[in-house]
Amino acid sequence: LFDQMTRALLVSQVSSAEATKARRIAATLRRAIASGQVQRGELLPSTREVARDQSVHRHTVLRAMGMLAAEGWVEVEPRRGFRVAVALPQDGQGKARGARQVHLARDAGLDPLPDAAVKLGHAGPDVRLFPADELRGAYGFVLRTLSAQAMGEAPIEGHPRLVAALSTYFRRVRGVTGRAVAITSGAQDAIASIAQLLVAPGDRVAVEIPGYPPAWEAFRVAGATLVGVPVDGQGLSVEALERELRRGPIRALYTTPHHQYPSTVTLAIERRAALLAAAARARVTIIEDDYDHEYHYASAPIAPLASAANADHVIYVTTLTKALFPSARVAAVASSEALHRSFLRLRRALARVPDALAQLALAVWIEEGGLERHLRRTCRIYQRRRDAMVEALRAPGLRRFVELEVPRGGLALWIRATGRSATAIARDTLKRGVLVFPEAALRLAPGDDAHLRLGFAALSPDEASSAIAVLRVALAG
Numbered sequence: 162l163f164d165q166m167t168r169a170l171l172v173s174q175v176s177s178a179e180a181t182k183a184r185r186i187a188a189t190l191r192r193a194i195a196s197g198q199v200q201r202g203e204l205l206p207s208t209r210e211v212a213r214d215q216s217v218h219r220h221t222v223l224r225a226m227g228m229l230a231a232e233g234w235v236e237v238e239p240r241r242g243f244r245v246a247v248a249l250p251q252d253g254q255g256k257a258r259g260a261r262q263v264h265l266a267r268d269a270g271l272d273p274l275p276d277a278a279v280k281l282g283h284a285g286p287d288v289r290l291f292p293a294d295e296l297r298g299a300y301g302f303v304l305r306t307l308s309a310q311a312m313g314e315a316p317i318e319g320h321p322r323l324v325a326a327l328s329t330y331f332r333r334v335r336g337v338t339g340r341a342v343a344i345t346s347g348a349q350d351a352i353a354s355i356a357q358l359l360v361a362p363g364d365r366v367a368v369e370i371p372g373y374p375p376a377w378e379a380f381r382v383a384g385a386t387l388v389g390v391p392v393d394g395q396g397l398s399v400e401a402l403e404r405e406l407r408r409g410p411i412r413a414l415y416t417t418p419h420h421q422y423p424s425t426v427t428l429a430i431e432r433r434a435a436l437l438a439a440a441a442r443a444r445v446t447i448i449e450d451d452y453d454h455e456y457h458y459a460s461a462p463i464a465p466l467a468s469a470a471n472a473d474h475v476i477y478v479t480t481l482t483k484a485l486f487p488s489a490r491v492a493a494v495a496s497s498e499a500l501h502r503s504f505l506r507l508r509r510a511l512a513r514v515p516d517a518l519a520q521l522a523l524a525v526w527i528e529e530g531g532l533e534r535h536l537r538r539t540c541r542i543y544q545r546r547r548d549a550m551v552e553a554l555r556a557p558g559l560r561r562f563v564e565l566e567v568p569r570g571g572l573a574l575w576i577r578a579t580g581r582s583a584t585a586i587a588r589d590t591l592k593r594g595v596l597v598f599p600e601a602a603l604r605l606a607p608g609d610d611a612h613l614r615l616g617f618a619a620l621s622p623d624e625a626s627s628a629i630a631v632l633r634v635a636l637a638g
């Protein structure tokens with residue numbers, strides 16, 4: 162899900178000489194297609210062949226193909242290469258095809274991302290701490306006792322036992338009650354479905370700046386025009402949202418109030434009420450992404466917006482990616498009954514049916530207390546890792562390059578680099594195998610680029626020290 166951000170970083174590393182060569186190759190191919198020398202739907206020579214003919218690196222050809230795909234001249238043919246598009250931009254259909262498809266094609270043909278990178282920017286959990294044997298036991302039980310009914314059609318809203326287990330958990334631990342719950346394949350799946358449900362092409366959708374690009378992408382794919390709302394030390398600026406509302410209607414707001422992504426700030430109490438009221442007045446649906454709820458260290462987690470009395474216009478999305486592991490692909494959406502019905506109708510039409518047996522195994526594990534046990538354990542470990550990373554960044558050799566506030570929760574730090582731009586730092590660390598996300602990658606438009614997001618949970622103390630050593634060199638320039 163973060164691939165695009167990483168790609169943006171990599172693309173910005175490309176030398177201008179290579180970019181010029183790629184543009185030249187793209188121009189040659191564009192002319193060949195426009196003149197009919199290569200026909201619509203025809204497979205193009207392999208990138209390897211083109212690279213040999215033109216005496217350039219294959220990456221340069223891939224880049225050229227990416228440009229042509231973005232413009233709608235070529236399409237990716239999985240495992241075979243590139244094909245000339247059936248409808249060409251010159252047919253006057255380029256515009257009619259809409260920004261959606263062009264946008265989807267933009268990344269086509271880029272190289273796989275480097276695998277070796279230490280993904281310090283991802284702020285994921287340490288998957289090695291997950292008690293896989295417990296889940297294996299739950300799977301074993303489910304498979305041993307598999308009934309004909311369980312092997313029949315899977316319910317679109319998710320397995321009833323997981324829906325029940327999570328509904329109970331949300332009510333007891335988060336105060337989210339009186340809502341219908343549906344299971345999705347992770348938060349991204351939930352956000353993409355919600356976007357498809359709510360957004361008509363051209364609708365304005367408000368997002369936090371800086372914010373979470375994978376969610377933005379789901380709204381863009383649904384045709385939304387994104388409107389940035391700044392975040393400060395108190396969280397999302399409700400005043401700025403109201404200013405945008407005076408400019409025109411806003412269909413939805415995507416927000417991360419508990420630990421704002423990426424700044425880690427918790428939305429101030431006064432702003433919560435103001436936000437709920439402003440959104441209700443202007444008929445803005447709030448999509449609340451509560452993506453690392455339990456990981457809060459200084460006090461009890463702050464109750465979600467969705468737990469407020471007047472929050473029918475809030476759709477609550479919460480993932481288990483941080484509590485379990487990213488590939489588990491489990492999240493839940495808790496919404497009003499009316500929205501839930503439309504949501505399920507869309508999901509049925511798209512056949513977005515989450516895997517029932519995996520859900521059943523997860524439900525069994527949660528019912529046995531596995532989830533809460535694992536959260537208690539990892540919370541303690543992650544708090545220690547947070548403190549260790551803060552200490553490392555405040556060590557004598559480093560502290561003049563870094564300013565930071567210790568986050569009360571979450572799995573990441575948002576540090577301010579005092580010397581160089583965050584993008585320059587991120588490029589340098591990436592060359593040495595450490596991926597961090599600079600502020601510029603988390604904005605809709607150019608703006609401040611002083612901050613970096615660093616995940617502290619996924620790395621062991623030794624791994625974290627090595628990554629910080631790489632960061633230190635880059636910070637110092």
Ligand SMILES: Cc1ncc(COP(=O)(O)O)c(C=O)c1O
Nearest residue numbers: 347348349373422452480482492
């Ligand atoms: C803001 C935010 N939302 C959601 C997610 C998780 O999404 P998913 O459930 O699709 O893995 C993450 C992190 O991975 C995140 O940072």
